[in-house]
Amino acid sequence: MNWAGWRRVRQAVQILAFAFYIYLIFGVVEQRVAPPLSNIFFRLDPLSALGGMLASRQWITGLALALITVGLTVIIGRVWCGWICPLGSLLEWISFRSARQRAKNISQKLRGVKYFLLATSLAAALFGSLSLLALDPIAIFTRTLTTSILPGLFYGINSIEKALYHLNFLTPALDTFEGLVRGTTLPVEQPAFAQSLAIGMLFAGLVALNLLAHRFWCRYLCPLGALLGLLSKVSLLRPVIGSACTGCSRCARVCKPGAINPDPQNIEVMPSECTLCLDCMASCKPDDIRFRMARKPAAGQDFDLSRRQALGALASGVAGVLLLNTDLRLRQDNPWRIRPPGVTNEEAFLSNCLRCSQCIKICPTTALQPALTEAGLGGLWSPLVVPRVGYCDYGCTACGQVCPSGAIPLLALEEKRQVVIGKASIDKDRCLPWASGIPCIVCEEMCPTPQKSIRLEEANLIDSSGNTVTVLRPSVLRDLCIGCGICEHHCPLEGVAAIRIYRASS
Amino acid sequence: MKPLPPISRRNFLKLTATVAAGAALAGCAPKQSTNAPADTATTALKPTIPPSPTQATIGTTSAPPEPGPTESEPTEASPTAEPTPTNAPAYMAVAHGPDPAAITRAAVDALGGISSFVAAGYDVIIKPNICTGYHTPEYATTTNPTVVATLVSMCLEAGAERVRVMDYPFGGTAKSAYAISGITDAVEAAGGEMHVMSQAKYTQVEIPQGIDIRSVDIYPDVLEADLLINVPIAKSHDATRLTLGGKNLMGVILDRGMMHYNLGQRIADLTSLVQPELTVIDAVRILTAHGPTGGDLADVKQMDTVIASRDIVAADAYAATLFGLTGADIGYVQKSADMGLGTLDLSSINIQEINLG
Numbered sequence: 001m002n003w004a005g006w007r008r009v010r011q012a013v014q015i016l017a018f019a020f021y022i023y024l025i026f027g028v029v030e031q032r033v034a035p036p037l038s039n040i041f042f043r044l045d046p047l048s049a050l051g052g053m054l055a056s057r058q059w060i061t062g063l064a065l066a067l068i069t070v071g072l073t074v075i076i077g078r079v080w081c082g083w084i085c086p087l088g089s090l091l092e093w094i095s096f097r098s099a100r101q102r103a104k105n106i107s108q109k110l111r112g113v114k115y116f117l118l119a120t121s122l123a124a125a126l127f128g129s130l131s132l133l134a135l136d137p138i139a140i141f142t143r144t145l146t147t148s149i150l151p152g153l154f155y156g157i158n159s160i161e162k163a164l165y166h167l168n169f170l171t172p173a174l175d176t177f178e179g180l181v182r183g184t185t186l187p188v189e190q191p192a193f194a195q196s197l198a199i200g201m202l203f204a205g206l207v208a209l210n211l212l213a214h215r216f217w218c219r220y221l222c223p224l225g226a227l228l229g230l231l232s233k234v235s236l237l238r239p240v241i242g243s244a245c246t247g248c249s250r251c252a253r254v255c256k257p258g259a260i261n262p263d264p265q266n267i268e269v270m271p272s273e274c275t276l277c278l279d280c281m282a283s284c285k286p287d288d289i290r291f292r293m294a295r296k297p298a299a300g301q302d303f304d305l306s307r308r309q310a311l312g313a314l315a316s317g318v319a320g321v322l323l324l325n326t327d328l329r330l331r332q333d334n335p336w337r338i339r340p341p342g343v344t345n346e347e348a349f350l351s352n353c354l355r356c357s358q359c360i361k362i363c364p365t366t367a368l369q370p371a372l373t374e375a376g377l378g379g380l381w382s383p384l385v386v387p388r389v390g391y392c393d394y395g396c397t398a399c400g401q402v403c404p405s406g407a408i409p410l411l412a413l414e415e416k417r418q419v420v421i422g423k424a425s426i427d428k429d430r431c432l433p434w435a436s437g438i439p440c441i442v443c444e445e446m447c448p449t450p451q452k453s454i455r456l457e458e459a460n461l462i463d464s465s466g467n468t469v470t471v472l473r474p475s476v477l478r479d480l481c482i483g484c485g486i487c488e489h490h491c492p493l494e495g496v497a498a499i500r501i502y503r504a505s506s
Numbered sequence: 507m508k509p510l511p512p513i514s515r516r517n518f519l520k521l522t523a524t525v526a527a528g529a530a531l532a533g534c535a536p537k538q539s540t541n542a543p544a545d546t547a548t549t550a551l552k553p554t555i556p557p558s559p560t561q562a563t564i565g566t567t568s569a570p571p572e573p574g575p576t577e578s579e580p581t582e583a584s585p586t587a588e589p590t591p592t593n594a595p596a597y598m599a600v601a602h603g604p605d606p607a608a609i610t611r612a613a614v615d616a617l618g619g620i621s622s623f624v625a626a627g628y629d630v631i632i633k634p635n636i637c638t639g640y641h642t643p644e645y646a647t648t649t650n651p652t653v654v655a656t657l658v659s660m661c662l663e664a665g666a667e668r669v670r671v672m673d674y675p676f677g678g679t680a681k682s683a684y685a686i687s688g689i690t691d692a693v694e695a696a697g698g699e700m701h702v703m704s705q706a707k708y709t710q711v712e713i714p715q716g717i718d719i720r721s722v723d724i725y726p727d728v729l730e731a732d733l734l735i736n737v738p739i740a741k742s743h744d745a746t747r748l749t750l751g752g753k754n755l756m757g758v759i760l761d762r763g764m765m766h767y768n769l770g771q772r773i774a775d776l777t778s779l780v781q782p783e784l785t786v787i788d789a790v791r792i793l794t795a796h797g798p799t800g801g802d803l804a805d806v807k808q809m810d811t812v813i814a815s816r817d818i819v820a821a822d823a824y825a826a827t828l829f830g831l832t833g834a835d836i837g838y839v840q841k842s843a844d845m846g847l848g849t850l851d852l853s854s855i856n857i858q859e860i861n862l863g
Contacts, residue, residue, distance in 0.1 A: 032639070032682045160528055161706035183681040183702035190705065364679045394799075395639045395678050395686065432767075440766045445743065448640055448677060450801030486677060492763030 003282035010082065010278055014089045021086040025145050028362040029187050032393065034401035039358050041086070041138045042404040044069050047121070047224040048354045051133045052405045054125040055351040060405055070231060076291065077232040077239075081218060081225055082275030087137040088225075091215045092256075094207055103213035103258060111219060111273065112303040114226035116313045119305065121223050123317025128347075129324060131378045132317075134355040137217070137224050140203065143357040143381060147193035147370055148200035154186055191366045192389065199370070214256040218275065229272035233298040239269045239280065242288035251280035251289060271298045324378035335502040337374050338385040338483070340399045341392055341419045342409040346375070352407035355381045359399035359408055365390030367485065368399065383408075385421060387485025387501045392421060394448035394484055417449075422483025422501040424453070424476045431498035433471040437463035443487035443499045444474050453480035454487065474499070595622070596858035598815035598824060603862030606652040606790045606812070613786065613814035614660060616858045623784055626665035628732040632657055632698070633782070634671060635738045635754050637798050639678025639686045646791035646807075647800040648683070649739045651692035653788045653812060657735055658698035669698040670727070673757045677799065701727075708760045715845060716775040718768050723760040728780060736782035736818065740789045740825045742797035742805075746770070748829060749798050750822040751785040752777050752838040770837025777818060777842050785821045787813040789828055819848025820855055827852075 001009075027035045042048050042063075049066035053059060072079050081088050121132035133139060161178075164170050182188060193199075209216035218225050232238075241251065245267060252262035259273035260280060269280070269289070281289045305313065340359055343349045360368045360383050367390030368383040375382060383399070385392060394417060400410040411419065424443075428434040433441075444454040456472040463469045476499070483501045491497035599616035601609035614620050624630065634649035641647050654671060661669045671693045675683035680702045684690040690700050708723045728734055738754035746753055752773045756762050758780065765772045789811040793800045800806070809828060815821040819842045823833025833839040833850040843850040 032678070156528075158706045161704070163528075165707055165709075178704045178707070179699075179701070182704045183679065188680055188702060188705065364682070391677075393639070393678050395641075395682065438767060439769065442763065442766050445798060446676065448638065448799045448801065450796060450805075452796050452799075490676065490763065492766045 003278055003284075003287075007278045007282050010276070013083045014092070017084045018086045018089045021141075025142070025150070025361065026185055028398075028402070029183075029185055032364055032396040032398045034362060034398055038362070039356075039402050039404040040065070041142075042354065042356050042358065044080075044084075045136060045138050045224060046070050046073075047118075047136050047227050048133060048138070048356065048404065050227070051121060051125040051130055051136075052352065052354055054122060055128050055130045056348070056405070057351075062404055062406060069228075073228050073231040074235055076237045076276065077235045077271050078225065078228045078275050080228055081222075082277045085137055085218075085224075087141040088215065088218050088222075088275070090141070091207065091210055091217055094210055095214055095256075096211050099211055099214050099216075102211070106213055106220075108301070109303050111301075112305055112309065113220050114222055115230070115303075115305045116309065117221065118223040118226035118230075119310055119313030120317040120320070123314040124321050127318055127321040128351045129321040129378055130351060130353060130355060131320075131324060131380060132223070134381050135221075135223055136354070136356070137222055139354065139356045140206070142361065143355075143370065144199055144203040146357045146361040148196045148203065151191045151193060151196055152200070155190060157186060158190060187364075189366070193360075193366070194369050194386075195372060213258070215275075219257055219273070232271040232274070235271060236293060237291040238271045238294045238298065239274055239276075239289055240292040240294065241267055241269065241284075242286075242290060242292075244286035244288035246286060248285065250283050250285065254279045254283045268299075270301055272301070321378075324376060327376035327378060329373055329376040330378075333503070333505075334374055336384075336386075337371075338387070338422045338485075338501060338503055340368060340383055340385060340408045341397075341416050341421050342400060342411050343407070343421075349407055350375065350379055350382060352405050353382045354405050354407070356404060357381070357383075358402040358404065359383050362398040362402050363390065364396060364398065365393055365489075367392055367489075385485065385501075387422075387488040388497055389489075391486035391489040392484040394486070418482070420482050420504050422485065423478055423504045424481050424483060424485075424487055424499050424501055426474060426476060427498045427500070430493060430496075431474070432493065433459075433473045435498075437461050437469050437471055439469075439471045440492060441472050441474060442490050442492055444472075446486045446490045448484060448486060449480055449482060451480055453477045453482070594856070595619075597817065597855040598813065598820050598857045599860060600811060600813050600824065600857060601860040601862060602811050603860075604810055605862065606650050606788075606810075607656040608862050609790075609810070609812045609860070610653045610656040610786065610814075611660065612860045612862060613812045614657070614784075616860060617784075617814055617816065620660040620664045623733055623735075624661050624664035624666050625732075626667075628661070628664075628666040629730075630661045630666045630669045630733045630735065631701075631728055631731040632661075632669060632671045632735045632737055633728070633754065633757060634673055634687075634689060634788075635741075635749070635757070635798075636673040636675055636680075636683050636687045636689060637677065637757075638675055639683030640799060641801055642686060643688045644791070644806065645800045645803065646739060646741065646793040646805075647798065648687035648689065649737050650788045650790045651688035653786065653790065654689050654737055655692035655696040655698070657737065657786060658693050658696040661733070661735075662697050666733075670701040670731075671698055672701040672703055672725075672727075674703050674725075676762070703758075705760070711779065713775050713779045715778040717845065718771040719764075719775045722776060722779065724779070725758045725760075728758045733784070734780065734782040736780075736785045738785075738787055739792070740787055740809075740828060741793040741800070742795050742829070746773070746838055747831060747836050748822075748826055750787060750825050750836070750839070751782070751818040752822055752842055755780050755782070770841045773838035774841035774845050774847065777838070777847055778845055781847070782818060783816065785813075785815055785818040787821050787825045789813060789825060792828060794829065817848040817855075819843050819850060820852065823850045823852055824857070 043065040046066040049063035247264040249262050252260040259270045367385050369386045370381040371379050371384045397416045400408045432438040447454050454474045459473050485501045487499045488497040595618035596616045599613040601613040603609045634654045636648045658669045684700050703725045709726045711724050712721045738751050741749045743749040789809045795805045822839045
């Protein structure tokens with residue numbers, strides 16, 4: 001097969017990988033049993049693996065698959081970036097003609113930013129903080145799809161359906177559509193997430209950077225790309241321009257990532273920046289750009305971090321951790337900082353959570369929400385249980401199943417049912433029977449524990465009209481309560497529920 | 507390659523127009539929903555309204571229901587299947603026996619047979635109680651799958667075109683709760699379909715007889731179906747003491763929180779709107795405490811009983827006696843009786859007790 005043929009193979013692999021990624025994103029709608037492979041992209045991601053293992057100071061077997069990616073990179077270079085990464089593919093497809101001209105005006109030095117980010121992230125990880133893993137490309141894409149793009153899409157579909165249901169002749173067609181997708185591809189409950197607009201706009205901004213240069217993110221910013229770029233400097237096979245070169249520099253012109261130094265005297269492919277798109281090989285008239293064995297590491301580039309810059313990156317990572325850990329929010333014991341089931345130690349959790357959003361994606365009740373500052377800025381986009389939005393389903397263990405790093409432990413259903421994530425507490429000044437003499441026992445009704453963690457006591461009291469009424473008044477049996485939050489979720493009171501889950505003090 | 511812009515102006519405008527049209531349609535949604543569905547609902551409701559005891563006489567002329575208990579019950583079923591066409595159809599049938607399928611068939615047969623409910627081409631909805639996705643059927647928190655599947659088979663045998671089974675669980679998602687309850691497997695094996703209620707479809711409908719609530723957002727198919735069979739499981743429930751037929755209807759509305767401000771009357775109001783043509787109460791296993799969610803096998807009592815009636819109030823009143831209560835003890839049953847939706851007086855009606863060993 002010639003290079004043009006291989007290029008088509010690459011495009012096919014990209015499309016397949018992207019489609020598989022999107023399929024997995026949709027595959028977890030409303031499911032309490034995670035589909036196999038649902039977190040495969042994270043498990044293949046060496047940045048997540050390295051960061052996660054550094055910060056938690058343990059070998060995480062689930063992330064060992066990243067060695068495959070490392071191995072491939074050491075053999076042939078950034079094949080992940082050009083062939084597999086779904087964010088990279090998306091950014092490649094959203095391409096602007098005008099970007100080529102603009103990219104010429106961007107200093108090559110800017111490419112160093114990604115190495116700086118990588119060094120900072122890993123330094124922070126070494127000191128126990130994974131906050132910067134939020135910049136992992138797979139995490140960015142998953143988080144944006146989960147909290148922003150998909151909820152918007154679902155809302156749009158629901159709105160259109162609602163409108164079309166008024167046209168009677170369309171009802172059978174809509175019913176058929178509903179039967180095919182509802183509860184499997186489309187969720188029954190409309191998901192809603194904190195910060196959906198903000199996360200969506202950040203993503204839009206990231207895509208808009210493509211106006212400045214092709215795959216701007218991948219070229220200049222991506223810390224995973226930086227890690228793979230460093231590995232590519234020592235890869236066995238590298239695209240090398242052979243002696244038949246006529247100096248036409250066509251290869252440099254077609255190279256979309258700009259990985260070929262166009263200086264005709266010294267024309268060469270920079271392996272750290274090459275995403276193996278094969279365009280240069282396909283365009284080379286003498287057909288003399290080949291993967292060739294190389295023993296020595298690739299030559300350094302202007303934009304590689306100088307020793308001073310590298311130290312600066314490490315220092316800023318460390319300083320960041322020090323400051324994040326002195327965040328007042330961490331000292332104030334936030335009673336609503338409720339973590340997914342099985343998480344016991346907040347500090348260990350933050351050193352283990354990859355900020356990947358997989359748990360948020362799979363939670364069937366959208367109880368899991370991305371944190372903003374509840375756990376300090378360092379806990380940005382880590383998962384929080386927000387019971388008023390959604391309860392922790394008594395029959396579900398999905399978050400533990402998809403968590404690639406084990407930050408949320410994988411629990412059997414029976415174990416998970418015993419796990420305490422918080423404790424309910426009743427606000428007797430607002431609770432309908434306590435405060436107003438109105439009969440209501442929804443919290444007790446919903447309580448899933450077999451012996452009921454809410455006790456009802458009969459009480460005679462005088463209601464607002466002066467009549468003596470007998471009502472059942474709920475109170476929480478603290479020893480039995482597991483804090484699943486279904487009582488808070490279904491409390492019929494408007495606004496803040498009269499029964500709330502507070503973080504269980506350990 | 508020609509230097510074409512990624513999207514031409516014309517295409518951009520086309521796309522904009524499409525989106526705008528979609529948005530305009532979406533925009534009119536909330537306004538229309540208050541008016542349009544109301545008339546569709548009331549018209550759809552009318553032909554099916556009164557499940558009066560007299561209706562049962564239709565059953566006398568109908569041929570004996572085709573050999574119901576074919577596979578399972580060759581010996582015991584025949585004596586009970588025969589009395590049905592000869593005797594007048596019962597107002598309520600209570601069947602006891604170890605085989606849930608056989609007692610379900612026997613109970614419905616005693617009411618005049620499924621063919622007194624189903625005509626060829628009918629669109630049938632069966633509403634079991636699938637309140638959560640927590641427990642398997644032995645825990646008696648969700649309706650017995652065999653009872654549901656038997657009703658599906660009977661409707662299909664009687665010529666129904668489609669039988670859909672649906673509920674809206676409050677704990678867990680519909681698909682998972684359907685599966686864990688065992689109802690998905692049983693219903694699909696019987697040829698019925700599990701249906702997920704979509705929020706997009708709920709419409710606001712007026713409750714003409716409503717005393718406390720005058721309108722409700724309801725899943726419209728429940729009102730539009732040719733036949734609605736209400737199949738609750740008899741369970742304890744601390745707010746209402748028991749969750750039976752009337753309480754089971756809460757599964758078809760969107761906002762259940764508001765129901766709790768005056769639960770008994772509001773369930774009665776809802777019952778007046780929905781008025782299922784047939785109520786079959788599953789008391790094969792009953793949950794005697796810690797309902798409706800359950801989870802402790804010690805609270806489960808094997809009763810091997812199925813109660814069937816056109817009168818939801820009478821069926822609930824009878825089921826209450828299994829717990830040592832009466833219909834009058836249960837707020838929504840009493841209120842429904844007050845509204846004339848059925849009778850609480852079990853001594854005044856023809857109850858056929860069937861014992862299948």
